[in-house]
Every structure is written in structure tokens, then in C-alpha cells.
Amino acid sequence: MDGKAAGAPPDFHFYPLDLYDPEDRLHPFPEGATRTGREVYAEMAEEASDPGSVALGKAPRALEEEVDELVHLYALGGAGEWGSELADGSAPCTEVPEHLPLGAQRDWQRGPEAGERGCVGWGATGPGLRETYRCAHGRAIEEYECYVIPEEEDEDEAALVFCVTCRAPVRALEVSDEHREHEVTALDKALESAKDEVHKNMFKLEKQILEMENFANHLEEVFITVEENFGRQEQNFESHYNEILETLAQKYEEKIQALGEKKKAKLEALYGQLVSCGENLDTCKELMETIEEMCHEEKVDFIKDAVAMADRLGKFLNTDTDVEITTQPDFEDQTLDFSDVEQLMCSLHALPAPSAPVINPQAPNSATGSSVRVCWSLYSDDTVESYQLSYRPVRDSAPGKDQAVFTMTVKETYCSVTNLVPNTQYEFWVTAQNRAGSSPTSERAVYMTAPSPPIIKSKEIQSCEEAALICWESGNLNPVDSYTVELTQVETPEASGVTESVVGIPACESLVQLQRRQSYTMSVRAHNMGGPSARSDPVTVHTTGSRFPLNQHTCHPWLTVADDGFTVVRSERKTPLKEPLPGNTRFSRCVAVMGNLIPVRGRHYWEVEVDEQANYTVGVAFDDVPKEEDLGANRLSWCMRHRFASSRHEYEFLHNKTTPDIRITVSPRKIGILLDYENSKLSFFNVDISQHLYTFSCQLHGFVHPCFSLEKPGRLRIRNGIAMPTHVAFY
Structure with missing residues (x-):
């Protein structure tokens, strides 16, 4: 391979570049002219064959050490991964690409002397974007990001400009050809524009990171509070549940034993009545039989026996016979006495009153113009059912004097209080509550709401081609800490978002440096310890020329x-x-x-x-x-x-x-x-x-x-x- 990406101009070379290479690493590109692998190999052979060379026998070894160091540096593999022939049996490459590192060129040229190392392949995997070392088996050993570096040319020919349409740098000579109808600008200006875009994105990312951190802190507070309360309640319920089970089991045994004794007494009483009734029946049968026998006897004997029988019947009939059941078969409804169980149940809530909570200082950016987020902590293991948050406005630097007190009940260790007055200090305190009572009152903390949005004096805005003087009214009775001017360059009607902010302005006016012949939308925020206010109503400022009222x-x-x-x-x-x-x-x-x-x-x-x-x-x-x-x-x-x-x-x-x-x-x-x-x-x-x-x-x-x-x-x-x-x- 020739070491150049397909489609690249002939005067462009590709060089492997490690962007994260530390400064103390060995650089493979020596300063000066670049030589091909053949020239290096010829020079090595000439030095090795020179009988008068002082470094005879040492130069090859030094070269091998240097090659091994470069091989290890670029992770090209050990000696075992190289072969004198390719995997398909073809002969190793003999042409050395000029852009290879020096050690790789030497290994490329050494041929059979390299032993098992063989050929190193160097090829482009993309259109001038990435190049790959390849071993003799055809697999990629390591990839390097490459940059296109043009060769030195004349100043007129090497002049580069930036094509906005193609979003790529081009030569000034190519503008009249391919990029004739495209928008072209200087490289410095394109670089500044890219930097501005990066700064805008960084500003947006920082804002999103801040919002995410605040939200994460909020979730962490909720998670910790729920976890602590759940752990305490779980322990209390488990302990009291076991006590209630033991009490109920004891009650069950006692009631079963009492019912058994009552059953035995009822059965004994009924058995006695049954025996007495049987005896009376036997007596009645005997008398009946005796009377029947007497009816068959003669009259004289009958009269004698009748007199005696009449006396006997009179005595039997005069004897009272109890024919009522003295013991009823049914059992009375057993009403169990659960008073001790109720005491145990009540003991679930019979906890000591909680200790005083600790109210936290106000966190930055925790308030708006009409609300503030208050947080507190409970460092003990007390069981808390709710919190009572109280607050009142602070007037004339005299906290807690002749002001109406507002209270609200919450379940968590934080609360967002609404319907407040902007840019006003409020005094907060909190108590914890359970069935045993309320805790002592926490220490009082002063929170402040964010200011009201300022009011820009649009008729008093002064501007010129390079700056604008913006004036506004505070819109708050109490003083604020500082102001921020936010401006957006109106490039198109759909442009939105803040492109620049001027922060830490102490007074109600600011001189803002601007670009010439542009239009800007500006708004102002007020800041105090509670956070920033909402944006003011925007105004439009033009830098076409000087403007004054x-x-x-x-x-x-x-x-x-x-x-x-x-x-x-x-x-x-x-x-x-x-x-x-x-x-x-x-x-x-x-x-x-x-x-x-x-x-x-x-x-x-x-x-x-x-x-x-x-x-x-x-x-x-x-x-x-x-x-x-x-x-x-x-x-x-x-x-x-x-x-x-x-x-x-x-x-x-x-x-x-x-x-x-x-x-x-x-x-x-x-x-x-x-x-x-x-x-x-x-x-x-x-x-x-x-x-x-x-x-x-x-x-x-x-x-x-x-x-x-x-x-x-x-x-x-x-x-x-x-x-x-x-x-x-x-x-």
C-alpha cells in the first residue's frame, strides 16, 4: 500500500497521531527530512559492512532494541506474532511506506533478518480519517487517529479559508471553482464563531448540571428521611407485634381452661338430675303394678290393701318432684377482657415525645419571588408522625415582634412555602410531633424570598455602535445584592436563549459592550441570598448607530x-x-x-x-x-x-x-x-x-x-x- 487514503490529494500525507500521548514518550518522527525505509536499510547495511566501524556488532543490537521499544510502544505485538510470510502464503511486502514510524520502516525492510516478524501492513480504513497497523495474519493490531497535514507550499497557494456551506476549510484557490457560490469566511473568524458556540453550549450544560444537582440533593433528602422513618417504625412494630401475639396466646389458654371446667360442672349436675328422675320412674311403675294386682283380688282383701295403698300413694304424691332442668345446655357468651391487649396496642404509640429538630440555613437558589424551600433535620431515633412549620415575616430588623404567625403541618423534613412577598425575610421554626406530644421548638432561621423582576426604562436606553447603557428600576422595596443583564443576539426571528450574561452589577444601570450593526434582546434579573428573580420584560437594542433619549x-x-x-x-x-x-x-x-x-x-x-x-x-x-x-x-x-x-x-x-x-x-x-x-x-x-x-x-x-x-x-x-x-x- 502507498500509505495514503483513497481520494486524498497527492500533496497530503497521513500521519498517526495519539492525542493523549504524554510529553515524555518517545516520538517516532525525528525533526528534519523524512527518509524512506530503503534509504535507512541501505545505510544500516553500509555501516554493518564497514570493517573500520567502531560500533561493529553494536549497531544492529541497538537498532533491534530501538525497534523493540517502538513495537512495544505502539502495541504491535511480540516476536511470536510476526511471520515471514502472510497467512495466505504470499510473499511479505517489500515496499516501505514513507509515513510509517522509523522502527516500523526498519522492521518492514529487514525481511528475513526479522525472523518471525515478517511484514507489517499499513492501510487506510477511511477517507483519510484512520489508519491501521496489520500483522502478517491480516488482523488489526492498533488504530490511530490521523490528521491531514498539507505539504509546504507557497503562501498564496497554501492560504486557507473556511467554507460555511460545506463546513470545512478549503484553499483560497478552490473558492473560485467548486465553492464559487458558497459562503466563505476567514479561518480566524470561523474559529472565533466555533469558540462562541462552544461557550454557549458550556453555559447551557452548566445550567443543566446545576439543576440536576439540586434535584439530586432534593431526592437524596427525601430518600434518607423515608429510610430512617421506615427503619424505626419497622423495629417498633416488630417488637410490639411479638408482645401482642404472646398476650393473645396466653388469653386463649386461660379461656379454654375456664370453658372446660364449666362444661364439667354442667354435665355433673345434669347427671344427678337424670338419676333422680330414673328413681322416681321406677317407684311409679312399682305402684302401678301393685294397683293392678289389687284389682284382681277379692273385695275384702282389696279393701284392706287399698287402705294401705292409699296411704302409700298419698305419701308419694305429697313428695315434690323437681321436673325443671337446673343446668341449661347452652353456654353464656364469653366476653374476653382485652384490656391488657389494648394497653399493648396503645403502647405502640406510647413513645416518648421527639427531640427538637434542627432547621437548616437557607440554601442558595432555594427561593422564588413568592415561595421558599425550607429544610430541617432530626438527628435522633425519635419516631415522628408530622412536623409543624411556623413562620412570620421579619419587619424593621426586629424578628418575631408583633407579626402574624402562619403554621402548616407536613410529613417530610422539607416544605415549600408559597404565597410569600418578594424580596422579604421570613423567620421559620419547626416542631416534631407524635402521639406522645410535641418536641421543643427548633432554633429560628431567617429565609429570604427572591426579588421581583426589575423594570427596564426602555425610553432611557442609550446605545451606539459598540455598546449600550441599560437603566432599570429595582421593583423591590428592600435592596437587592446584585443584578444580571442577559442578552440574546437576534439573528433570526426564531432565535431564543441567552447568549451572554453580565453578572454582579451593583447599581440599576450597566454599560454593555456589543457588536456593531446587530440587534439584541435584553432582560434583567435581580439577585439576593434567596436566588435570582424572574426575567424582566425584554427590550430590543440596536447597534446601528448612536441612540439617546x-x-x-x-x-x-x-x-x-x-x-x-x-x-x-x-x-x-x-x-x-x-x-x-x-x-x-x-x-x-x-x-x-x-x-x-x-x-x-x-x-x-x-x-x-x-x-x-x-x-x-x-x-x-x-x-x-x-x-x-x-x-x-x-x-x-x-x-x-x-x-x-x-x-x-x-x-x-x-x-x-x-x-x-x-x-x-x-x-x-x-x-x-x-x-x-x-x-x-x-x-x-x-x-x-x-x-x-x-x-x-x-x-x-x-x-x-x-x-x-x-x-x-x-x-x-x-x-x-x-x-x-x-x-x-x-x-
Whole structure:
């Protein structure tokens, strides 16, 4: 065999590779050029035939030791498994594959000198995926995973890309042929995508493992509780059952003996009556016979005997004869006295009252917003029929004071208590009960329910091409430990699942780094010692361009922000001005409003739709810009100002009350603004004709806010979250 898989390109070689090979193992591939088996054998023969060689007689032995070591290393079998001929009688192979390990090449080439070893077969069992050593009898000795390693080529020819359609790496030269219509990407990008997919799967697996571990712990608690209670009850029932059997057997013997004695007395009394009745019958018969004899005698004798017989009959008749049975044949119903048996039966439950249970501390993630799972233990051998769990909310850090107590009866050593208030501490204690009474109360433990889901302020979300600032309300009266932002990249409408999480957020806002020109679905969870809350209602964030809302807390009273949050209107009717409070952020003299810009370094672009005849000012300013001054009248603001008077348009680019002498011939109806933090520049553009108007070189020591002002009634509409035009990207 030639050592190459069928169908593989001619410039690809297959090498056996043990991925789990330790570093200290002998490597069969020496560094440098690879030689064929024939070249190695020729070199060996030349060294062996050289009479002046110092290592004469030692080189073959060293080579044999090296070959034996490699044979043992690759589990190629002992000397007894090799033969000089194949099983079918054919001659051994003489062609040595170049990709065989060095020891295998030598054994291949040694021929008759190898003794019983013979030929080693090296063949591909798949299309370049696995190769197999085979002995002379044709059976596989060991298999090795193989990798396709291309030979060195020119940089242009060896350039590889990844075909997404075929899901395989290909040469850049093949893209124009077979993969012309396929989606192709760089190998580095494909590798990053594969890593991201692995991370997502790892996150899902970790979550499933955690759920399975919690469920396994729960089952283990139930199993241990049932096993302990069953063992104790089995011992008690067996002991008392034996006592009841002994008592019943004794009762049986006593009752049988009493019935026998009563039977004997009845029989003796009846026998006496029977004997007396027989004697009376005999007397009656004798008198009857005597009277009959007298009737046949003569009258004189009859009269004499009749007088004597009359006296005798009178005496017999005057004798009372008892013809009533003194002993009844039936027996009275025997009512057994089972009082002692009842005592034994009651002794089954006459157990000592159980000892006090031990309530466990709250386990992580054991609560939801309305329920909590409470666990306790009973370390003694007491028999328990039920547990009484009591709890009450903890208010004002004063446990157990003037709060309603709730109780519930359970059979197991755990209980899920429901209908609770989110993010609230509850005090729990438990007692064990059986027929003997209740145990002492356990120590009290404080459990906490999970928080309520936060509420995202969708109208205050700020974003740019690389990040987004998410703000939310806690939704809980009590403070929480931290928050987690979960986001999912919306690639398709069917996309689902969390792809990334930002954890351990202490405040109610977070700056999340994102990818450009993507859409994300975001939600927030709150965490405390009880566990995470449910997800908040999701919001969608786009990274097409910079997106910011208008801050109504800075809005002048004469301005109104529309419901869409991006339109500023100044009406004809003026509302009376109120004296601003000290430290108020609202504009007082300048009729303006600020927008919130996400604090991210980079380039931000937005547009403003204006009225050609309106007097407006647009630009940027620091947060501490004086609210009683006009925009552009100090060092903390840069802006473009427009005034319309007598059919003339006047434009000024103001900073610290100074403006350059610039003429604008075409009045813009849509103004583009580019804020470049990196280069400290602020540029203005006429979007309609793609014209650059002016660029400020600013000293931006911090983040700035977009500003908008209307000196007369009119409206301004801000368009943000849009992609940067091509003519703007060069500035």
C-alpha cells in the first residue's frame, strides 16, 4: 500500500497521531527530512559492512532494541506474532511506506533478518480519517487517529479559508471553482464563531448540571428521611407485634381452661338430675303394678290393701318432684377482657415525645419571588408522625415582634412555602410531633424570598455602535445584592436563549459592550441570598448607530418633548417661568433641552430635522454647562446657531461667544452631527446635499450631551440610531 487514503490529494500525507500521548514518550518522527525505509536499510547495511566501524556488532543490537521499544510502544505485538510470510502464503511486502514510524520502516525492510516478524501492513480504513497497523495474519493490531497535514507550499497557494456551506476549510484557490457560490469566511473568524458556540453550549450544560444537582440533593433528602422513618417504625412494630401475639396466646389458654371446667360442672349436675328422675320412674311403675294386682283380688282383701295403698300413694304424691332442668345446655357468651391487649396496642404509640429538630440555613437558589424551600433535620431515633412549620415575616430588623404567625403541618423534613412577598425575610421554626406530644421548638432561621423582576426604562436606553447603557428600576422595596443583564443576539426571528450574561452589577444601570450593526434582546434579573428573580420584560437594542433619549429633567418649561421622545416643540403660548431651585438641572434662560449620550469613547452620529425659517441651536455641552446662559456662550458648549430675519439666513458656529466667518449658501433642512471623542472633534453636515459645514476642535475632558434650543415657536425632530453616511465617515 502507498500509505495514503483513497481520494486524498497527492500533496497530503497521513500521519498517526495519539492525542493523549504524554510529553515524555518517545516520538517516532525525528525533526528534519523524512527518509524512506530503503534509504535507512541501505545505510544500516553500509555501516554493518564497514570493517573500520567502531560500533561493529553494536549497531544492529541497538537498532533491534530501538525497534523493540517502538513495537512495544505502539502495541504491535511480540516476536511470536510476526511471520515471514502472510497467512495466505504470499510473499511479505517489500515496499516501505514513507509515513510509517522509523522502527516500523526498519522492521518492514529487514525481511528475513526479522525472523518471525515478517511484514507489517499499513492501510487506510477511511477517507483519510484512520489508519491501521496489520500483522502478517491480516488482523488489526492498533488504530490511530490521523490528521491531514498539507505539504509546504507557497503562501498564496497554501492560504486557507473556511467554507460555511460545506463546513470545512478549503484553499483560497478552490473558492473560485467548486465553492464559487458558497459562503466563505476567514479561518480566524470561523474559529472565533466555533469558540462562541462552544461557550454557549458550556453555559447551557452548566445550567443543566446545576439543576440536576439540586434535584439530586432534593431526592437524596427525601430518600434518607423515608429510610430512617421506615427503619424505626419497622423495629417498633416488630417488637410490639411479638408482645401482642404472646398476650393473645396466653388469653386463649386461660379461656379454654375456664370453658372446660364449666362444661364439667354442667354435665355433673345434669347427671344427678337424670338419676333422680330414673328413681322416681321406677317407684311409679312399682305402684302401678301393685294397683293392678289389687284389682284382681277379692273385695275384702282389696279393701284392706287399698287402705294401705292409699296411704302409700298419698305419701308419694305429697313428695315434690323437681321436673325443671337446673343446668341449661347452652353456654353464656364469653366476653374476653382485652384490656391488657389494648394497653399493648396503645403502647405502640406510647413513645416518648421527639427531640427538637434542627432547621437548616437557607440554601442558595432555594427561593422564588413568592415561595421558599425550607429544610430541617432530626438527628435522633425519635419516631415522628408530622412536623409543624411556623413562620412570620421579619419587619424593621426586629424578628418575631408583633407579626402574624402562619403554621402548616407536613410529613417530610422539607416544605415549600408559597404565597410569600418578594424580596422579604421570613423567620421559620419547626416542631416534631407524635402521639406522645410535641418536641421543643427548633432554633429560628431567617429565609429570604427572591426579588421581583426589575423594570427596564426602555425610553432611557442609550446605545451606539459598540455598546449600550441599560437603566432599570429595582421593583423591590428592600435592596437587592446584585443584578444580571442577559442578552440574546437576534439573528433570526426564531432565535431564543441567552447568549451572554453580565453578572454582579451593583447599581440599576450597566454599560454593555456589543457588536456593531446587530440587534439584541435584553432582560434583567435581580439577585439576593434567596436566588435570582424572574426575567424582566425584554427590550430590543440596536447597534446601528448612536441612540439617546431627551432628558426631560433639563427641558425648559416653554419646550415640550413629544411622546416619541425625539421631538421638541415650542408652542406660541408661553407658560410662566418659575424660579429654578438651587442645583436644578433645568434650563432657565436658554430655551433648550439636553439629550443623554452614552458614555462610550468613539464616534457618534445623529441628525436633526429643522425648519428653514425657525431660529434654532444644535450642538453639544458638558453636564455642568450654565443653565442660565445661551448655548455657545461659554467654554462648556459647542453649537451651530441659525437665525431667520428679512428672508435671510444667518449661521454661526459658537464656542465661548466666538464664531468663524463662514457663509452657507444652501440652507440645510436636515443637519448631521458627528461627535468624535478620539480626535476631540465636532462636525456639522448638510445631509441633503452631503456637504460638510464646519468642524470644531474641542477639548473634551469628559463626556458631553447633545443640546437643542428653539428661540421662537417651532419644532426639532432628532433622528438617532442611524448608520453613519459615507461622506461623514471620512471626517
